[in-house]
Amino acid sequence: MKGELYVVGIGPGDEGYMTRDAGAALDKAELIVGYSLYVNLLCEQYKSKSIYSTGMGGEADRCRYALQQAASGINTAVICSGDAGVYGMASLILDLSKEYEEVDINIIPGITAALSGAAKLGAPIGNDFAVISLSTVLTPWERIEKRLKCAAEGDFAIVLYNPMSHHRPDTLKAACDIISGHTGCDRAAGYVRNIGRDEESTEVTTLGKLADMKLDMFTTVFIGSSDTGICNGKMITGRKYGIE
Amino acid sequence: MKGELYVVGIGPGDEGYMTRDAGAALDKAELIVGYSLYVNLLCEQYKSKSIYSTGMGGEADRCRYALQQAASGINTAVICSGDAGVYGMASLILDLSKEYEEVDINIIPGITAALSGAAKLGAPIGNDFAVISLSTVLTPWERIEKRLKCAAEGDFAIVLYNPMSHHRPDTLKAACDIISGHTGCDRAAGYVRNIGRDEESTEVTTLGKLADMKLDMFTTVFIGSSDTGICNGKMITGRKYGIE
Numbered sequence: 001m002k003g004e005l006y007v008v009g010i011g012p013g014d015e016g017y018m019t020r021d022a023g024a025a026l027d028k029a030e031l032i033v034g035y036s037l038y039v040n041l042l043c044e045q046y047k048s049k050s051i052y053s054t055g056m057g058g059e060a061d062r063c064r065y066a067l068q069q070a071a072s073g074i075n076t077a078v079i080c081s082g083d084a085g086v087y088g089m090a091s092l093i094l095d096l097s098k099e100y101e102e103v104d105i106n107i108i109p110g111i112t113a114a115l116s117g118a119a120k121l122g123a124p125i126g127n128d129f130a131v132i133s134l135s136t137v138l139t140p141w142e143r144i145e146k147r148l149k150c151a152a153e154g155d156f157a158i159v160l161y162n163p164m165s166h167h168r169p170d171t172l173k174a175a176c177d178i179i180s181g182h183t184g185c186d187r188a189a190g191y192v193r194n195i196g197r198d199e200e201s202t203e204v205t206t207l208g209k210l211a212d213m214k215l216d217m218f219t220t221v222f223i224g225s226s227d228t229g230i231c232n233g234k235m236i237t238g239r240k241y242g243i244e
Numbered sequence: 245m246k247g248e249l250y251v252v253g254i255g256p257g258d259e260g261y262m263t264r265d266a267g268a269a270l271d272k273a274e275l276i277v278g279y280s281l282y283v284n285l286l287c288e289q290y291k292s293k294s295i296y297s298t299g300m301g302g303e304a305d306r307c308r309y310a311l312q313q314a315a316s317g318i319n320t321a322v323i324c325s326g327d328a329g330v331y332g333m334a335s336l337i338l339d340l341s342k343e344y345e346e347v348d349i350n351i352i353p354g355i356t357a358a359l360s361g362a363a364k365l366g367a368p369i370g371n372d373f374a375v376i377s378l379s380t381v382l383t384p385w386e387r388i389e390k391r392l393k394c395a396a397e398g399d400f401a402i403v404l405y406n407p408m409s410h411h412r413p414d415t416l417k418a419a420c421d422i423i424s425g426h427t428g429c430d431r432a433a434g435y436v437r438n439i440g441r442d443e444e445s446t447e448v449t450t451l452g453k454l455a456d457m458k459l460d461m462f463t464t465v466f467i468g469s470s471d472t473g474i475c476n477g478k479m480i481t482g483r484k485y486g487i488e
Contacts, residue, residue: 017263017264084363085362090362090363091371092483094478095482098476107367109261111263111353111355119334128383129330131369139483150400151398151400155387236339237335
């Protein structure tokens with residue numbers, strides 16, 4: 001008998017962000033597969049299940065293992081921080097699933113950092129927005145650059161994932177410079193670090209100041225559109241509902 | 245004593261998509277405020293609370309009422325379908341809250357249609373993406389046009405909210421034409437109607453065919469980037485994890 005495979009977005013960490021369906025999938029799973037850091041975010045009841053975790057870069061190996069286990073009859077959950085689909089494992093699992101056609105795949109969405117981070121800063125993505133990862137591990141910088149330029153030109157509110165790391169200390173500044181070429185340096189901006197985890201921190205600032213900040217991979221950055229204002233320390237990207 | 249004001253993203257409808265925090269906020273609320281259609285999506289236990297609902301266009305009125313009630317000591321939840329911040333009431337509540345500084349505002353994110361719809365279609369937003377509403381009620385068409393053009397030029401996967409309505413039967417076709425000017429008509433596309441509700445339906449197709457479809461306000465549209473393929477009827481926007 002074949003097992004079920006769940007690809008589960010667990011949200012940013014704190015259990016309060018997890019959906020009921022995500023919780024139900026983890027309850028049903030006999031085996032939990034994920035990046036070690038995300039496995040550590042799970043609450044104790046799930047950590048006592050069988051766990052297969054590997055480090056960064058082990059994505060294809062983890063996903064193949066999960067498909068094999070599900071094919072052999074074991075209900076398996078692949079966990080993703082945030083959403084299952086937004087920079088998550090859903091695309092990789094579906095790509096690899098061609099070799100495991102007998103496995104039923106259930107993709108369970110979760111609260112991605114664009115949503116959880118936005119709620120911490122106010123309402124920075126209250127109108128059209130673009131989400132861009134600055135990580136060059138899987139995408140060449142030229143493509144990222146082009147997307148930053150187009151997002152700024154289109155006057156989107158912009159959410160940046162993976163703004164910088166030890167290996168690429170300059171990507172956030174480079175991105176801010178591209179965007180401020182269109183918007184100027186006074187554009188409202190902010191970031192949230194460790195959303196829903198210990199030592200969460202937030203700051204609302206300007207694009208000019210953001211460019212020189214030292215952030216990390218656990219930080220999500222928000223840059224306003226021309227409609228974004230700052231009020232009582234919150235970023236607000238309004239749609240005009242007839243108020244003034 | 246002042247009350248709490250919760251701005252709650254309840255997800256697409258089905259309770260399984262609701263986060264634990266959203267459920268806890270609705271439990272604590274003595275009064276629930278929302279667009280009539282969304283109030284109807286709530287399960288019975290919440291419908292038996294005090295409800296203030298109005299139709300489309302009554303957003304500012306509803307939000308002012310909610311702030312007044314919270315200021316007078318009543319724990320109040322303003323509900324939003326999907327997320328609280330993405331085309332939700334968070335920005336309007338924060339805008340209006342200047343007059344109610346004594347009210348504590350808690351924004352609780354929810355699963356927006358970009359995430360829930362993506363999970364139904366596979367993994368169409370597995371890499372950088374842009375979210376654009378085609379509704380001209382609060383945004384002039386010229387700005388929407390410009391964003392469509394920039395999103396296509398930047399090779400984003402694109403999610404369209406409010407693709408068409410009785411009042412604007414031509415916006416979806418106009419949007420598809422702008423995008424296909426950059427991508428061609430064979431680009432992978434799909435839609436999900438009534439996500440997580442009765443009569444949910446999905447289709448995976450091409451941008452050329454999508455342009456001539458009759459959809460509605462309850463439909464979310466996905467248009468792939470140059471990295472999006474269709475496999476076993478699913479849209480997959482891969483990041484390359486070293487598999488081939």
